[in-house]
Amino acid sequence: MIEFDYVPAHFRFVHDGEERILPALEGEKLGRWHARYAGDKMAGLDAMMEAAEAGNLPSLLEAHSMTMDAMVDALVAYDATGALGGKEWLEEHLDPRQLLLILHRIQVAHA
Numbered sequence: 001m002i003e004f005d006y007v008p009a010h011f012r013f014v015h016d017g018e019e020r021i022l023p024a025l026e027g028e029k030l031g032r033w034h035a036r037y038a039g040d041k042m043a044g045l046d047a048m049m050e051a052a053e054a055g056n057l058p059s060l061l062e063a064h065s066m067t068m069d070a071m072v073d074a075l076v077a078y079d080a081t082g083a084l085g086g087k088e089w090l091e092e093h094l095d096p097r098q099l100l101l102i103l104h105r106i107q108v109a110h111a
Helices: 027-037 039-054 057-078 086-093 096-109
Strands: 002-007 010-015 018-023
Touching (some): 027 057, 057 096
Antiparallel strands (some): 002 010
């Protein structure tokens, strides 16, 4: 189980009882991250979430294979401080639904 909350200027991430603080990107850094990882590139993440909610396993598997790396890359790029543990930690400890939850909350916080 994870928790991931936005508090102005940072996100609070809890994984298995261990709390980490992820500073929120601002200004130019946020703009560059958003230009590279949001918009059309997040459409695959939305498709994955819709397939999961609908219980459509073939679509979910297809979307998963195309988006897992993209989700991890987006989080690593957002996490300039390494607070989330880096690429290997994210791949090892979080499943696609958890990664998607984090990315969704980041997008909502910056909307």
